[in-house]
Amino acid sequence: MTLLGSLSVTSTVLGLLQVLGALGVFLYGMKVMSEAVQRVAGKKMRQALAGITGNRFSGLLTGFMTTSLVQSSSATTVLVVSFVNAGLLTLMQSIGVIMGANLGTTITAWIVALVGKFSVSTIALPLIGIGLPFVFIGKDKGKSWGELFLGFGLVFFGLGLLKDSVPDLKSMMKEDPATAETIRQIVTWMGGRGFVSTVLYLLGGIVLTLMVQSSSAAMAITITCAMNGWLGDLHNPIEVFRNSAAIVLGENIGTTVTAWLAALGANVHAKRAARAHFTFNVIGVVWMLVAFVPFSALVWNLAEHLPESMRSASDGFQTSEIAFATAIFHTSFNFVNICLLIGFVPHIARLVEWWVRDHAPINDSPRLQYISQGLVDLGELNIAEAENATRQMNVLTSQMFDGFVHLLNQPQTDLSAEVAALKKMEDDCDEMLRDITSYLIQCSSHEIGPSNAGEITSMLRVVSEYEEATDRIYRLVKIVQRKYEKGRHFTEEQHRELTALCSQVRAILDLCANALSGVTGEMLENANRIEDRIDRLRKQHNKGAVRRMQAGAEVPTEMLYTETNNHLEAIGNHALNIIESSQRSEQALAARADD
Template sequence: MPLFATVSAPSVVLGLLHVLGALGVFLFGMKIMSEAVQRVAGKKMRQALANITGNRFSGLLTGFFTTSLVQSSSATTVLVVSFVNAGLLTLIQSIGVIMGANLGTTITAWIVALIGKFSVDTVALPLIGIGLPFVFIGKDKGKSWGELFLGFGLVFFGLGLLKDSVPDLKSMMKEDPATAETIRQIVTWMGGRGFLSTVLYLVGGIALTLMVQSSSAAMAITITCALNGWLGDVTDPLGVFRNSAAIVLGENIGTTVTAWLAALGANVHAKRAARAHFTFNVIGVLWMLVAFVPFSALVWKIAESLPESMRSATDGFQTSEIAFATAIFHTSFNLVNICLLIWFVPQIAKLVEWWVRDRSPQAASPRLKYISQGLVDLGELNFAEAENATRQMNTLTSQMFDGFVNLLNHPQTDLSAEVAALKQMEDDCDEMLKDITSYLIQCSSHEIGPSNASQITSMLRVVSEYEEATDRIYRLVKIVQRKYEKGRHFSEEQHRELTALCSQVRAILDLCANALSGVSGEMFENANRIEDRIDGLRKRHNKGAVRRMQAGGEVQTEMLYTETNNHLEAIGNHALNIIEASERTEHATAGRADE
């Protein structure tokens, strides 16, 4: 008996709760599955996100595969907004990823369409049965695989419950003709107005997506309602399909709101990325409204040409032509939209730059900020942002050191402007330490894999060492400045010795940059050898300074020389600590992978 067999308030409330409960099972399954996928394939996904280049096509593929695995375009686009906010992605790069995310989310429509092809129990419950033991007895990767199966099973199970919870309007005509007739009249009114009907259903799709905050869930509801007669008379499947297709267009606009909200507290660059997502989807919907009738007719012909085994259901459910046609429409619309607009990415970027003006460049400087998506936990993928920010800190440290060497090599030149620039870089490193530390703590508050827990501990140590190294470099800068102001000069021998020491420090800083991607045994041994050489040079140089002072040399100059040697040796120690922290994490990760 349908859930809405009577119009009594308790019956209606109970029916709505059944629908919400089914939707909750689906969303919960998607959340578990998405987070399990991140733990199983998180490292490769992070590497793909971290290595996005200016090529819009590589960004498109990255967005597609990430969203296909995570099953949430909202999650991917929010991640993109946070990357842009931290200055880790440019606007051009972000638009490519967003385009790929739009295509990746179409996988959900195909999953929903397949639900009518078989008994859900034959797939959902076995998947849950396979995954459950691993959840309780598995460790690390084994547990993550168990959660992946469990989540996937719950997705299917939730979709099956949703199908059963939404009452069939045709059956309602027998049980409760008054209620069914009222619904039919509303549907008829909305569906019999030509282009206005398309717009009405489109607005309904926007509202539906805003309410459930998930285009995947909205798609599931849309197809289920279409198959149960809530979007038109099932005896006119083409009309029902067109109504569901119009709702899908609305969902494409509604899903952009999540990224828009995420960018509210972000900088101007993140706001532009969110507007680019909105602009791309709106442009697509506008041209589709113009071509809606012929395009939907073409899609319907493609759906009708599918094999009978695909178009007919095996469990007594209504014909699945509508479901497959909606899935084809969703995929083909996004694919054609990408093919059309990917050539105009620079123009879209200029449009949103004009839309969101940079009125306060100082306030809009890139900052690492944890932006939560809400539904799907992105602890694993958000970690890529922290990794990239740490690489930026490494680059900043190396640039500061090169700046110091440049000052050292030009003792007779007034480089006060360069000193001011290096001071700003040192301040930036202090801010980055605060940002990255706060970010990593928020990442660790979400569910992440054990290897990442160790890596967070390591990165907290790494960024702290980088900050202390930049402090040392700035002290060296102040020594060179003081030497210049006091008119003191290092001899050719002292300058030659400092140049040799600086070259060794630069070499170990280069190893630090490579260590962020992994530490081999050879790299670790090489780092220790370089650090030993730095210690040896520092001791030999300082002994020479002592001898010169005993022989009547200029004490103040020798003290500056000794202080310079000590700071350079301390920078080498900080660099070795960074490599050691990375090496310990590498061993811990490898150990867990073997379990």
């Protein structure tokens, strides 16, 4: 008995490891495929998400397409929370994307259901065979396409392994009767209780999704277990289907936890987006519990009208029908839920705004408060926050420069408060440089494509130039303050010359703002012309200062004047460097696109 018991335990452990291994192949394939899709189309997906208008239907479509591509609603919703946190999406816009993500993730159920209707190796191995050469010999996008095929093949291969490694309860009764009997008793206890059974299986779906941290993996496990008799007697297929459908409802709630956790350290707007995802899914589950019996009966009726080739099974059981019915339920539930609630997006927004109230005083700090990317690897999609923070840095630099010009035009007024405010802005720029640099280094630690690698390199140079420009502006502020405290005055001619030079510097700073959205050849030529003009004006002004000192003018005042010219010219150089760095990044991206 001891030997038999030991063999039974060993068999159980090996069986469990086989299931975990199959699940690991599936999840790894999903990871490879998702990251490859992001490298192939990540920039376009970021632009699509960031460019969503107030139209909730465009957000719905974008969320559906993004999730269909990356095959992870968790990745899409974490990305949405990230964009809301960065100010790139409003709460209203994010709810539309989340609705679309819920519909996009239903494709996984159809893939799992289809796996049972053909030999997995006939499609998985050819896909891996197509992708593998590109992984080794391909470059840039060619390699990414290879990884896409490889990942997709591994997804099918993992599903096939999962299907084969999960034993059906009937055969398990012969091989490991003790374990099988325990499972049968649990299933019997949970089933046959009407509404209570539905709730129990729903709670099981929540726990399952929390354990595997992937609604796609949870869906694969659910359908596989249903097809192998773990969710009820296969002689009563509609009961098995209803149990699997109840688990699917739980998975819809469990998948919201990832975005909830990601928003814990984010701002109030990101928290509201995560709560909106939770609210939308919970409302859907609540009304579905009320209508569960007739709705599931309707879905089962639809499944019974599927083509015979999709419903038939060699074992005499309606296992394929259960799988496709679960896929139909998942898709139809999310679709109907969207149709019912899309008109109530403003009400959901108001509900979560009431739920997550902004009690703290308005935080005007421009620091980059990015969310943790540890929960979901967003790869190519996670630099949008840094892009937005770089634009904020541009705004801050321009505001600082305008503040300096205001001080320069008030030579007889004590503006110590304004000087202190400008000092705080300079400190904010220093902090933003550290934040953005740290975040970009974190982004580059993930597997990213060459286009994003070039973009990250360019952005690191750009933010460094902005920080140096703000340092120069603050030195100008200190010169104006020192001039006031020492009682020194520029002549009308000097003030007129500085005003002309400041207008040129302001013009090139305006070009910097436009360069962050794209650099044209005309823009670069214009920037070079302005920088040359700034350089000529600085030389002319400094020569004039030397002549005046030789003629007996006050040397300290002329030295302050010369120093002001030099700092203004240096700001112009930093601005030109920003534009050239942005242009080099675009040229590299275009060259890779041509390849």
